Amino acid sequence: MFKTYPLVIIFLFLCLKSISQEDKQKFKDAFKASLVTVTDFSYEFKGDKMQKSEIILKPKFTYRINNISKLVFIGQVYSELNDNLEPGKSKDHTVSKWSRRLFIGDRTNLELRELYYQTKIGGNFRIMLGKQQIVWGETDGLKLLDVVNPQNFREFILDGFEDSRIPLWSLKSEFDLDDIAVQLVWIPDNTYHIIPNFDAPYFTSSLFPKPPEGVSTIFGQVDRPTRFLKDSDAGIKLSTFRSGWDISINYFYYYEDLPAFYNRLDLGSPSGPSLIIEPEYERQHLIGGTFNKVLGSSTLRGEIAYVFDQNFITTDPNIYNGIVTSHVYKSAFGIDYIKGEHIISAQLFSNIISDRISVYNRDRFETNTSLKLSRDMMNDNLTADILWIQNYNHGDGYVRPQLSYWINSSVQLLLESTIFYGNTNQLFGQFQDRNRVSIGMKWGI
Amino acid sequence: MKTYKIISLAVLTIMVTIGTNAQNLPSGQSIAKKTHERNEGISMKRKLTMELKDKRGKIRIRETISLRKYYGKEKRLAIFYETPRSVQGTAFLTFDYPEPSVDDDQWLYMPALRKTRRISAANRGDYFLGTDLTYEDIKLETRISLDDYNYKTLGKETIEGQACFIVEGTPVSEEIAKELGYGKVKFWVDAKIWMLRKAESWDVAKNHLKTIQIKDVKEVQGIWTYHKIVVKNHKTGHETIFLNSDIDYKTNISDDTFTKESLINGL
Numbered sequence: 001m002f003k004t005y006p007l008v009i010i011f012l013f014l015c016l017k018s019i020s021q022e023d024k025q026k027f028k029d030a031f032k033a034s035l036v037t038v039t040d041f042s043y044e045f046k047g048d049k050m051q052k053s054e055i056i057l058k059p060k061f062t063y064r065i066n067n068i069s070k071l072v073f074i075g076q077v078y079s080e081l082n083d084n085l086e087p088g089k090s091k092d093h094t095v096s097k098w099s100r101r102l103f104i105g106d107r108t109n110l111e112l113r114e115l116y117y118q119t120k121i122g123g124n125f126r127i128m129l130g131k132q133q134i135v136w137g138e139t140d141g142l143k144l145l146d147v148v149n150p151q152n153f154r155e156f157i158l159d160g161f162e163d164s165r166i167p168l169w170s171l172k173s174e175f176d177l178d179d180i181a182v183q184l185v186w187i188p189d190n191t192y193h194i195i196p197n198f199d200a201p202y203f204t205s206s207l208f209p210k211p212p213e214g215v216s217t218i219f220g221q222v223d224r225p226t227r228f229l230k231d232s233d234a235g236i237k238l239s240t241f242r243s244g245w246d247i248s249i250n251y252f253y254y255y256e257d258l259p260a261f262y263n264r265l266d267l268g269s270p271s272g273p274s275l276i277i278e279p280e281y282e283r284q285h286l287i288g289g290t291f292n293k294v295l296g297s298s299t300l301r302g303e304i305a306y307v308f309d310q311n312f313i314t315t316d317p318n319i320y321n322g323i324v325t326s327h328v329y330k331s332a333f334g335i336d337y338i339k340g341e342h343i344i345s346a347q348l349f350s351n352i353i354s355d356r357i358s359v360y361n362r363d364r365f366e367t368n369t370s371l372k373l374s375r376d377m378m379n380d381n382l383t384a385d386i387l388w389i390q391n392y393n394h395g396d397g398y399v400r401p402q403l404s405y406w407i408n409s410s411v412q413l414l415l416e417s418t419i420f421y422g423n424t425n426q427l428f429g430q431f432q433d434r435n436r437v438s439i440g441m442k443w444g445i
Numbered sequence: 446m447k448t449y450k451i452i453s454l455a456v457l458t459i460m461v462t463i464g465t466n467a468q469n470l471p472s473g474q475s476i477a478k479k480t481h482e483r484n485e486g487i488s489m490k491r492k493l494t495m496e497l498k499d500k501r502g503k504i505r506i507r508e509t510i511s512l513r514k515y516y517g518k519e520k521r522l523a524i525f526y527e528t529p530r531s532v533q534g535t536a537f538l539t540f541d542y543p544e545p546s547v548d549d550d551q552w553l554y555m556p557a558l559r560k561t562r563r564i565s566a567a568n569r570g571d572y573f574l575g576t577d578l579t580y581e582d583i584k585l586e587t588r589i590s591l592d593d594y595n596y597k598t599l600g601k602e603t604i605e606g607q608a609c610f611i612v613e614g615t616p617v618s619e620e621i622a623k624e625l626g627y628g629k630v631k632f633w634v635d636a637k638i639w640m641l642r643k644a645e646s647w648d649v650a651k652n653h654l655k656t657i658q659i660k661d662v663k664e665v666q667g668i669w670t671y672h673k674i675v676v677k678n679h680k681t682g683h684e685t686i687f688l689n690s691d692i693d694y695k696t697n698i699s700d701d702t703f704t705k706e707s708l709i710n711g712l
Binding site: 140241298 | 548
């Protein structure tokens with residue numbers, strides 16, 4: 001972590017030094033700087049307290065080297081005034097040392113969000129090299145193919161993916177073969193999901209079985225892959241546009257961003273019986289694809305993923321290490337209907353475990369739906385929308401109404417509320433004590 | 446008696462003159478065709494600034510880079526938002542097909558989601574990204590539709606020192622009127638360079654809806670080019686000013702500019 005920042009500063013300094021010899025006007029034309037400031041405050045009903053009080057500064061610098069090359073830097077200063085979402089200084093154990101945040105006290109951290117070089121070689125070959133976000137897929141709200149970058153779950157899935165997605169040091173190259181666009185990605189950055197601690201408001205307790213009465217839980221240190229080449233992730237995406245159909249086929253070889261939680265009951269410990277959980281990252285293959293097609297005023301879109309050998313915590317007492325594997329089929333089909341300033345967007349998510357295995361806290365066939373209604377008003381000055389996500393197997397979900405208003409060209413006000421409901425042992429229902437109302441402001445210069 | 450003769454002669458003369466003028470006026474359809482024959486170059490790069498002003502005078506400004514290229518009769522247009530910072534990176538791509546029966550293809554890249562959304566082009570009467578022009582207006586720019594209206598040439602008038610034909614259009618069907626959001630339109634088309642100089646439109650219920658003025662028209666690299674469009678929406682009191690600058694018809698625009706990948710990667 002401490003090595004990365006001086007290197008970045010030296011790199012930027014060298015860039016500035018080299019361009020300072022250029023003509024001043026040329027530099028002015030090529031260099032662009034901007035800053036977005038975000039403040040976001042959430043009040044939690046049940047706890048009668050502030051759940052979140054964030055102030056975020058996001059400077060962005062772009063230097064256009066020539067007609068085909070540019071260098072992009074996006075940094076972030078993140079401050080959470082009441083130190084609630086990630087209490088204390090996060091050690092970022094699941095993050096590679098090249099991507100870790102630099103904590104200043106418990107409440108503030110600095111993060112290099114993105115730093116990449118983009119260029120074109122020979123007219124048809126484009127590369128982006130550096131720390132970046134690579135996004136696949138067509139769905140909103142829940143992810144199927146959008147697994148290239150891991151995520152910070154400090155706010156479960158309430159934070160915008162742009163902010164919660166963790167950018168990775170990677171190489172993205174693109175070229176065209178006739179009318180097929182080929183994208184190759186190589187990711188040597190061994191960074192995985194950041195999962196909140198036990199004491200954080202969005203600790204995902206539904207992932208782990210509760211130990212029997214009188215049995216303590218001991219969490220082992222996660223063993224993160226560290227080999228530069230052997231532990232890299234790699235993927236390919238082929239996409240085309242034919243007869244009005246947007247189609248892509250994706251393949252990704254990767255470590256699942258959530259470790260397999262191997263667990264066993266230790267009855268012989270001198271300190272009493274305990275459930276020992278030893279997380280370990282496991283390799284996976286994913287093959288999938290997307291499509292979309294416009295039909296009149298509607299757009300149909302879909303996403304399919306088949307994951308080989310996904311790990312699950314089992315309820316079968318005969319499995320010694322508590323983990324079973326199965327292939328998993330995932331699909332999402334959606335429709336967006338636009339009429340004037342109104343948008344209706346509905347999605348159906350299916351998740352099917354192919355083998356007959358006993359999995360903790362989920363069914364073999366799981367179905368989620370989402371519905372989003374949105375309306376722009378006053379020439380897009382004011383937008384009102386409501387998002388509803390529901391799991392049909394367990395009856396839990398959440399509803400999120402939101403209002404956003406542009407005060408002027410640069411300042412946007414946001415007002416929203418989040419209401420979770422359902423069984424407290426389920427993915428969404430577990431956060432029903434976290435229901436909140438939020439007010440925020442985004443200011444860009 | 447003599448007076449009557451003089452009056453009758455005068456009325457006859459006026460009627461003959463009007464009749465002759467009406468016969469001399471080109472048909473609305475031929476004027477519409479002329480606007481499509483105007484040279485627009487093969488490709489064009491420009492800075493497009495949109496000033497959105499509400500009825501209370503609040504102004505929002507969006508600066509974009511717009512790139513356009515013809516592939517035969519098919520037109521491809523990409524718009525990349527540069528400022529304000531909060532919408533920077535938003536990009537819009539459209540494939541505009543010459544066949545009227547084929548809907549255009551449109552994509553919108555939203556940087557907050559880092560995803561490109563396919564947008565239906567069937568709703569061509571919808572307003573374009575918060576402005577007072579519809580998707581159809583943006584597509585036509587300063588041309589007038591060949592297929593959507595029955596035209597009648599009303600006469601000639603001078604707009605900003607230029608002689609213009611006045612053409613009235615009524616939608617060919619109620620369905621088209623609803624699609625476009627216009628129940629009647631009136632166009633002032635420059636009689637020399639065949640560019641739209643002014644337009645008035647009425648909604649389906651025949652209420653006065655919009656006034657569009659095309660200003661600051663001059664030649665750039667030998668091609669007649671407008672530099673300013675002012676659109677006033679009389680129903681909402683909202684106004685949009687489109688300002689074009691740094692226009693370049695000779696720039697070499699790579700074909701891969703008009704792809705989904707390019708929307709994501711930006712300029």
